[in-house]
Amino acid sequence: MAGTEPLRVGLAGLGTVGAGVLRLLAGNGAAIAARAGRPLRVTAVSARDRARDRGSDLSGAAWEADPVALALRPDVDVLVEVIGGTGPALAAVEAALGAGKAVVTANKAMLALHGAALAARADARGAALRWEAAVAGGIPVIKALGEGLPGNRITRVMGVLNGTCNYILTTMEKTGADYADVLADAQRLGYAEADPAVDVGGIDAAHKLALLAALAFGTRVDFAGVAIRGIGEITLADIRRAADMGYRVKLLGVARMNADGLEQRMEPCLVPAGSTLGGLEGVTNAVAIEGDAVGQVTMVGPGAGAGPTASAVIGDLVDIARGNVRPAFGLPAAALARPERSSVGSEAAYYLRLTLRDRPGALAQVATVLGEHDVSIDRMRQYGHRGTEAPVVILTHPTEGRTVSAALAGIAALDVSLADPVALRIEEV
Numbered sequence: 173m174a175g176t177e178p179l180r181v182g183l184a185g186l187g188t189v190g191a192g193v194l195r196l197l198a199g200n201g202a203a204i205a206a207r208a209g210r211p212l213r214v215t216a217v218s219a220r221d222r223a224r225d226r227g228s229d230l231s232g233a234a235w236e237a238d239p240v241a242l243a244l245r246p247d248v249d250v251l252v253e254v255i256g257g258t259g260p261a262l263a264a265v266e267a268a269l270g271a272g273k274a275v276v277t278a279n280k281a282m283l284a285l286h287g288a289a290l291a292a293r294a295d296a297r298g299a300a301l302r303w304e305a306a307v308a309g310g311i312p313v314i315k316a317l318g319e320g321l322p323g324n325r326i327t328r329v330m331g332v333l334n335g336t337c338n339y340i341l342t343t344m345e346k347t348g349a350d351y352a353d354v355l356a357d358a359q360r361l362g363y364a365e366a367d368p369a370v371d372v373g374g375i376d377a378a379h380k381l382a383l384l385a386a387l388a389f390g391t392r393v394d395f396a397g398v399a400i401r402g403i404g405e406i407t408l409a410d411i412r413r414a415a416d417m418g419y420r421v422k423l424l425g426v427a428r429m430n431a432d433g434l435e436q437r438m439e440p441c442l443v444p445a446g447s448t449l450g451g452l453e454g455v456t457n458a459v460a461i462e463g464d465a466v467g468q469v470t471m472v473g474p475g476a477g478a479g480p481t482a483s484a485v486i487g488d489l490v491d492i493a494r495g496n497v498r499p500a501f502g503l504p505a506a507a508l509a510r511p512e513r514s515s516v517g518s519e520a521a522y523y524l525r526l527t528l529r530d531r532p533g534a535l536a537q538v539a540t541v542l543g544e545h546d547v548s549i550d551r552m553r554q555y556g557h558r559g560t561e562a563p564v565v566i567l568t569h570p571t572e573g574r575t576v577s578a579a580l581a582g583i584a585a586l587d588v589s590l591a592d593p594v595a596l597r598i599e600e601v
């Protein structure tokens with residue numbers, strides 16, 4: 173496809189990301205063309221509302237109300253899909269790939285649910301399907317994993333992959349502000365998904381983790397195999413107590429290949445405050461990749477917002493303009509293995525938040541339950557007491573997640589337990 177003719181782009185979606193792509197092409201178009209070997213020209217656009225002012229001159233681009241019609245236009249070589257969701261976006265992507273056209277997408281939900289089928293469709297027509305913008309915003313991690321690290325056997329991928337959640341957790345910590353106020357800020361700043369429950373519930377980040385895992389381990393995307401827990405139950409007290417013990421709370425995704433299969437988890441975890449992942453502030457994302465030859469490579473950068481996501485879209489467009497086409501998930505779709513799911517998962521230490529009746533023997537009862545489940549205590553702190561309630565934090569030695577769950581059920585059943593106990597994994601990073 174490389175040549176001096178322009179690469180003709182059909183842009184489906186003119187929200188935060190679509191408008192960012194137009195702005196970036198308008199501002200840096202000449203340098204981008206020099207790097208791509210030919211100009212990138214937006215020949216047609218599609219969005220829900222034609223009248224809205226997006227701050228960019230669209231007079232040179234044709235308008236299509238239907239993104240499928242956009243994808244099939246003869247003056248469109250590549251579809252940039254930044255609509256999101258799995259309705260019209262999926263139909264347009266399927267149409268483009270079916271017609272043998274390249275697709276660049278930021279749509280993590282669509283790829284997490286339909287990635288394997290879309291990759292097969294792309295392969296069948298020799299079309300490129302590129303998705304740098306779907307994971308970790310402006311961090312070029314898909315390129316790093318797909319093109320920089322294929323010499324390695326990847327052993328673990330970890331990521332802080334949702335800017336909104338990290339913004340909420342770190343802003344609460346810094347300002348003591350309410351969860352709801354901070355979330356409203358994230359929405360105002362254009363970081364949050366249309367339905368912010370998708371962010372705070374861990375779904376958005378889990379979509380991204382499933383995509384990274386597929387690329388890292390050569391497996392079919394298995395979003396249903398991700399164990400997901402959002403940040404809704406994290407309190408300011410957890411954040412402060414974790415800090416007190418040298419940790420920070422992050423919504424962390426971990427994918428690793430265990431002896432019995434693929435483990436994929438997205439959950440709030442404690443990580444050492446002094447680590448790279450522990451130090452992330454605001455909407456910053458990070459991805460750490462561990463390979464047998466390279467060791468650990470960590471990439472940090474903005475994970476959400478117009479500029480960073482547009483930067484990732486343009487990176488993919490430049491590759492397509494140059495004719496740099498590789499399979500969507502690193503291997504031909506037919507060679508991607510269906511992953512076995514790890515049944516046990518890996519061991520870790522845990523942070524336990526308990527609310528106990530403040531009376532003699534309460535802790536002894538808790539210690540007995542933990543002992544009965546073979547869970548060993550590493551550290552313990554009681555944080556004063558409110559009336560007859562005593563907030564207690566226990567850090568355990570490494571143990572299996574299912575053992576901790578069983579022990580928590582035992583603690584919850586004690587008459588000295590005044591609220592459901594909560595356990596957070598402490599991930600070694």
Ligand code: HSE
Binds near residue numbers: 364365371376477
């Ligand atoms: N809502 C997402 C986030 C946007 O907060 O990270 C980028 O995918």
